[in-house]
Every structure is written in structure tokens, then in C-alpha cells.
Amino acid sequence: xxxxxxxxxxxxxxxxxxxxxxxxxxxxxxxxxxxxxxxxxxxxxxxxxxxxxxxxxxxxxxxxxxxxxxxxxxxxxxxxxxxxxxxxxxxxxxxxxxxxxxxxxxxxxxxxxxxxxxxxxxxxxxxxxxxxxxxxxxxxxxxxxxxxxxxxxxxxxxxxxxxxxxxxxxxxxxxxxxxxxxxxxxxxxxxxxxxxxxxxxxxxxxxxxxxxxxxxxxxxxxxxxxxxxxxxxxxxxxxxxxxxxxxxxxxxxxxxxx
Ligand SMILES: Nc1ncnc2c1ncn2[C@@H]1O[C@H](COP(=O)(O)OP(=O)(O)O)[C@@H](O)[C@H]1O
Ligand SMILES: [Mg+2]
Numbered sequence: 001x002x003x004x005x006x007x008x009x010x011x012x013x014x015x016x017x018x019x020x021x022x023x024x025x026x027x028x029x030x031x032x033x034x035x036x037x038x039x040x041x042x043x044x045x046x047x048x049x050x051x052x053x054x055x056x057x058x059x060x061x062x063x064x065x066x067x068x069x070x071x072x073x074x075x076x077x078x079x080x081x082x083x084x085x086x087x088x089x090x091x092x093x094x095x096x097x098x099x100x101x102x103x104x105x106x107x108x109x110x111x112x113x114x115x116x117x118x119x120x121x122x123x124x125x126x127x128x129x130x131x132x133x134x135x136x137x138x139x140x141x142x143x144x145x146x147x148x149x150x151x152x153x154x155x156x157x158x159x160x161x162x163x164x165x166x167x168x169x170x171x172x173x174x175x176x177x178x179x180x181x182x183x184x185x186x187x188x189x190x191x192x193x194x195x196x197x198x199x200x201x202x203x204x205x206x207x208x209x210x211x212x213x214x215x216x217x218x219x220x221x222x223x224x225x226x227x228x229x230x231x232x233x234x235x236x237x238x239x240x241x242x243x244x245x246x247x248x249x250x251x252x253x254x255x256x257x258x
Pocket of ligand 2: 044045046176
């Protein structure tokens with residue numbers, strides 16, 4: 001059996017007295033596409049932020065590849081991770097946010113080149129070539145010298161994807177990347193994610209409210225509810241055939257909307 005690329009082992013997260021995640025166990029295989037659905041406040045973003053090392057679990061372990069995110073081996077015993085360890089871990093993980101977080105004073109191409117050059121120490125010419133390639137992949141080969149404010153929301157989100165891809169992550173995280181977009185721009189962004197997913201190499205975790213998209217692209221769907229994984233299975237099992245009542249209620253809200 002293939003070793004998992006992402007593992008959560010009894011992960012808990014509290015903010016002050018508020019228990020947000022209450023024992024998450026999760027295994028994601030390389031190249032597996034996992035959709036995470038669930039009501040607002042159920043802890044979806046917290047899972048993503050912990051994988052990005054933006055939040056530390058209160059207890060439990062998160063392992064990406066062969067690295068525990070927050071612990072490292074020092075002379076045979078596990079100690080708290082240092083900055084260098086965290087930087088290495090982050091190198092394997094790419095993320096696209098709901099709000100694009102592009103650098104406004106840099107061109108689209110510069111937005112993509114900067115992290116490979118400054119974080120991964122990639123040669124400038126090589127970073128440029130790879131960035132152009134990724135921008136073409138997301139359909140923006142003709143916008144290289146434009147600035148973010150000259151682009152539509154959908155185009156900005158596609159730049160954000162290219163920017164994550166140039167880092168060659170093993171795991172890509174998408175947190176509701178279409179929910180800040182005008183409805184007519186959602187399709188083009190989902191299309192690009194679908195293309196990336198079909199290439200197949202990376203594991204992907206997609207927090208989404210687009211149920212048709214999840215049915216189509218995901219290998220596995222998790223329903224997160226009140227800080228636990230309340231249901232998981234194939235997209236069809238979870239979205240079409242589950243008799244979990246809270247999941248039914250959650251899904252009905254979306255059916256009513258579309
Ligand atoms: N930095 C934080 N400080 C305090 N509470 C937080 C913080 N981040 C998230 N929360 C709380 O954790 C819960 C889960 O949030 P989140 O993971 O964003 O849920 P979702 O993405 O599913 O809507 C919410 O109740 C939210 O208010
Ligand atoms: Mg969220």
C-alpha cells in the first residue's frame with residue numbers, strides 16, 4: 001500500500017476555551033484529491049491553516065511526507081521544530097486563498113518568480129521560464145507584464161494558482177477559492193483546478209461549496225461538522241447517498257441555492 005503524503009493523528013485545536021477541532025484522523029495518498037465540505041465555523045480553514053503551519057495544533061500530530069510539521073528529531077529525541085524545519089516543510093505545500101494575496105506592485109510574472117528565487121534559491125532565468133510555463137497553463141500567457149489590478153477576479157485567482165505551482169508542491173491546498181468571485185468567473189477557475197487535478201501528480205485538498213465540482217474532481221469527500229469528520233467516503237457516497245441528518249440539512253441548503 002502506498003504511504004500517505006498527509007497524515008493527521010488525533011489532532012485537536014482550541015482557540016482559548018473554544019475547541020475547534022476535536023480529534024481529526026486523516027490519511028491522504030500522493031495524488032489523491034480530497035474535497036472538504038461542511039458548515040461555516042466547522043473548522044475547515046483551521047485544518048488548511050495548520051497544514052500551512054500558520055496554526056499549531058493543541059495536541060496530536062500532522063505529518064507531511066516524512067516530516068512531522070511541528071516536531072523534529074534531535075539526537076534521537078523529538079523536539080519542537082525550528083524555523084529551518086518549518087521552512088522545509090512549507091516547501092512541499094502550496095496554497096491558494098479565498099482572497100488572492102498577490103503583490104500589487106509586481107507584474108503577474110514577478111508575482112510568480114519571487115518565491116522560487118528568494119525562498120527556493122532557483123536561478124532567475126529558470127524561475128522565469130517555469131513561471132511563464134505555469135502562467136500559460138492557467139491561460140494567462142498573454143498577461144505576463146500586467147499588474148494584478150488590471151485583471152479580473154478570476155484571472156487573479158489563476159495567477160495565485162500559477163504562483164503556487166511554480167514551487168512544485170507535493171500537496172496543494174485550496175480554501176474556498178471561488179467564493180469571493182462573481183458567479184460568472186467561477187467556471188474558469190474551477191476549469192483550471194480540474195486541469196491541474198487531471199494531471200494527477202499532486203495531492204489536493206479542496207475546501208469547497210461547489211458540490212458538482214466535488215462530485216466530479218474528488219476521490220474522497222470529508223464532511224466536517226462541529227470539529228469532527230462526521231462522514232467520509234467517495235463523492236457519491238457522501239454527497240448523494242448518505243443518511244447523516246446534519247449532512248442532509250447542510251446539502252439541502254445548497255440544492256436550494258442552485
Ligand atoms: N485565530 C482564531 N482565534 C479565535 N478563534 C478562531 C480563530 N480562527 C478560527 N477561529 C474559530 O474557529 C472556528 C472554526 O473556524 P474555521 O476553521 O475558519 O471554520 P470554517 O472554515 O469551517 O468556516 C470558528 O468558530 C472560528 O471563529
Ligand atoms: Mg473557512
